[in-house]
Amino acid sequence: MLTACVNGTDHPLPSDPRRTLLDWLRDDLALPGTKKGCDHGQCGACTVIVDGRRMNSCLSLAQLHHGDSIETIESIGSADKLSxxxxxxxxxxxxxxxxxxxxxxxxxxxxxxxxxxxxxxxxxxxxxxxxxxxxxxxxxxxxxxxxxxxxxxxxxxxxxxxxxxxxxxxxxxx
Structure with a gap:
């Protein structure tokens, strides 16, 4: 099974090879902080950190992230404990x-x-x-x-x- 570590927790990657990292994070993992803006990699609203480097999650397929560590805004801070x-x-x-x-x-x-x-x-x-x-x-x-x-x-x-x-x-x- 293909998995990725998202905000410190391992999750199975979607079986559909066409699913974007953005849609997997938002829809499957219920992490709505990562926003869908242009859906073409032009605005940066979907920026997440993968293995320490920033990337537009709308331009990457989720299955390509097997074994990766992915950080979303949800792990950076919360309303009661801002970074x-x-x-x-x-x-x-x-x-x-x-x-x-x-x-x-x-x-x-x-x-x-x-x-x-x-x-x-x-x-x-x-x-x-x-x-x-x-x-x-x-x-x-x-x-x-x-x-x-x-x-x-x-x-x-x-x-x-x-x-x-x-x-x-x-x-x-x-």
Whole structure:
């Protein structure tokens, strides 16, 4: 039997090889936090974290994730116990309607790991050195997640707050 670990619990994958990861999470596992936006990989509302890396769940077939560890917004925090990222989004009003927020937060969590791992981005000046955490760098890294309400500056402010003590952040104390 094919299985994947979702939010710390093993689940059998669907037998239908055409079932997307998004539909399996939402419909079969009753994890509605992962949103179906465009269903074409263009908006990022369906972003989840698979084996530590962010991905659009609408573009991936569930059966391809045998043995993978999948993290959805439901594992990052809850209404009664918000994560640091979620608190920062609330503090900085990093959402308006909230539809894109689960994908934004999953993407932001993975972004923090990418920065810690020293991954360069399209706006990195030199791909051979660990990039500094700047507004431009954060905007580029979050560009795969659209917000139709336009809360981008608030999302960046939330990320800056969470990353303020990160040694790569401009102005962070060394």
């Amino acid at each position: 640091v990222l979620q608190k920062a989004f609330v503090t900085h009003d990093g959402f308006q309607c909230g539809y894109c927020t689960p994908g934004q937060i999953c993407s932001a969590k993975a972004l923090m790991q990418e920065l810690s791992d020293g991954w360069a981005s399209a706006v990195s000046d030199d791909i051979t050195v660990t990039p500094a955490i700047t507004k431009e760098e954060l905007r580029e890294r979050m560009s795969g997640n659209l917000c139709r309400c336009g809360a981008y500056s608030n999302i960046i402010a939330a990320l800056e707050e969470v990353l303020a003590d990160h040694p790569l952040h401009e102005g962070a104390s060394a």
